[in-house]
Amino acid sequence: MKGITTIWLRLLVFTVICCQASVINAQPPGKTGMQDGLVDLRNTDLSRQPVSLNGNWAFYWKRLIVPGDSLPSPTAFIPFPKLWRNTTVNGKKFPDIGYASYAVTVLLPPHTNQLALQVPDTYTSYRLFVNGKELAEAGNPDSIAKRAVPKWLNRTVELKGTTDTLRIVLHVANYWHSKGGPYKEMLVGDFDYLVQKRDIGFAFDLVLTGCLFMGGLFFFGLFLFGRHDKAMLYFALFAITYSYRIIGARLYVLHSIFPDIPWSVTVHLEYLSLFVSVTFFVLYTRMLYKEDSNKYILGALVWACLGLAALVIVSPPAVFTQLINPFLVVMFGVIAYAFVIYIKAMRNKRVGASYALLSSGVVFLVFVVINLQYFGFVQPQQGILFAGYISFFFLQSLIMSFRFAHALKQAKQQAEKALGAKNEFLSTMSHEIRTPLNSILGMTHIILRDNPRKEQKEQLEVLLFSANNLLAIVNDILDYNKIEAGKVNFEAIDMDLPAIVRNLFSGLRIAAEEKNIDLRLHIDPLLKQAVIGDPTRLSQVLTNLLGNAIKFTKQGYVLLDIQVKEQNDQAVTLKIKVTDTGIGIAPDKQQLIFEQFTQADTSTSRNFGGTGLGLAICKRLLELQGSQLQLQSTPGKGSVFYFTQTFPKVIKSNQSMAPASNELPPEESKPLSGKCILLVEDSEVNIIVARTFLERWGAEVDIALHGQEALDIVDPDKHAIVLMDMHMPVMDGYNATRMMRQKGLTLPIVALTASLPRDVEERIRETGMNDIVIKPFVPEDLYKTVLHYTGVFRTD
């Protein structure tokens, strides 16, 4: 706040100094004496600064005199330039409507350079004669109103020849505007200098207009294609309407470029653009800081501006040009109130409020300077107004940019929050769905092992199939969610590719046999060494591709082909191909099926089931490992899904791929006889499922319903292993394990959890557990793990 005030004060001082400087610039240097009808510049140096021709000029009211050597005697000698309403002769003021001539003789110093006159616009038409010759005009100042034409034009007129005396006659007429007569000073000076000054002025105005206009369009675009932020819209409209004022007022650049535009059009536009742009500014301020502004005050200001704009539309220039004074009051109100709002906004730490305050400081200065200029107190240098305008719009644009960026940031945060909530929700749902699925799957397995009747066996298999399907869907959704959230980490461990593939095949064989499909495997004999990779993820991809191939093939075969493309001592590049002779995929669907939740045909899910997630997951998983899943397919003939992936080789001497040992002892041999297992589990159904299996395998089972009970009854001499659920009342599995380890117990503890392993693995391992079995568990997994940790059968 303090910083802003200091900057603002500095700006104020700087502006005042610059304006002061420009006032001095406008003074006629070295002018000697002031005589009626004469401006004596004989001792003035005209080679540098131009000099104003201010002085007492001969004034002829209601006469358009013919220039010549002998002029008639004037109505009076009056100061030039001065509006008629401010001109007093014999105590009488002149009306705004009428016509008059002005005459002056200018004595020039000896000069060699080309001189020129800079003739400003007057209210509201003029014609200039110098030494009897007509040199410039703006409109047609005529004594008959009907023939007269108004126009505002600044002209730089070259004075040809080297004459030392200028006899200037100026006709001025006004029938249209609320003010009449000349009001800007006429200058004489070096031709090149004046032309250059004019051109620089025009250039400044054109550049500024371009900036404002383009800036306005830019923000308009942001409004249209962005969040439809009304503040942005009003700022855009403000910048666009105000841009007209830069070329359509003051120096009247527009009028010089297009001299044929009728004056009545430009004067309407000039006033309209002023009133309308301020309306937009007020609306913009309101939208920017709604909480800090009073809607009634701003509403009153808007209606005041709109009222003035409406008057411009319905009344003639003679009427609406009188509105400028009431408008200045409104404008002052707008700036003052904007100040108040911005200060409040700053106190309330709103987005971009400090820039708003700074910019309103700047606009206030611009406003003061323009008004001082308007009332003839200063002639500010072009650069000052330019800098003022540019900084104002720059600061306002900064606010807009801040707002935009802030909105994006907020949207991002919200999205992240929503994503977090979604993940949380999915994780809970997963847990909740997987827990009952554990009982369904577990019980089905148990009954299947109890020699059911033939038709019961078929029904149980349908049940098992559907429950597994449901589990696969839950897992897919969770997995996809994790991949999208970028939360996948890939393992880099030794893996025996042929063993993995053979394992997969043993799982898929039943499905293929049921459909009478030949399931073929071909592994390049060149693949001799174990490789490093993520076996879980690779299995996931292959299971999906093979599963699809079987699913979408009615007859023929499904082939998994692993070819060595390249290899050296360090790495091997494999091309892994899944070929089927199935229904194939139409060319226009071949891209689409890789998107999430899309299937080649809407009837697919009815006929074959599935969620349309599998391929999306495979594609993302491979992409994350730098590989591309590709497809060649002919409808009716079959499909080939393939990818190429490079795996580092396991560098170990004599490393050969040991076949994974699958030869577990048969369940019937009750390999766990004599072992006691502590099962810590709160869910009754889960207890029944786990206990049934464990007892079937010969184990004795002790039950604890929560962590505390487990702590009380655990006995390392008795228990060979603890199977620990994680979510339990009283004390959860994490705490129970931690405390058992603190007590110095080293017996194996295996987590039984319905959460996804990758979500909880780290935490589970940190607590000191040896392994995880995921619920719903595949009986073989539990069997293998328990045998392994009880030392009955080592699987590694």
Ligand code: ADP
């Ligand atoms: P899902 O199989 O669960 O529907 P996927 O993402 O695995 O989801 O597959 C998307 C779609 O791609 C499938 O529904 C099917 O239309 C098509 N598709 C995938 N694999 C094959 C294939 N081997 N043969 C024919 N169509 C396939």
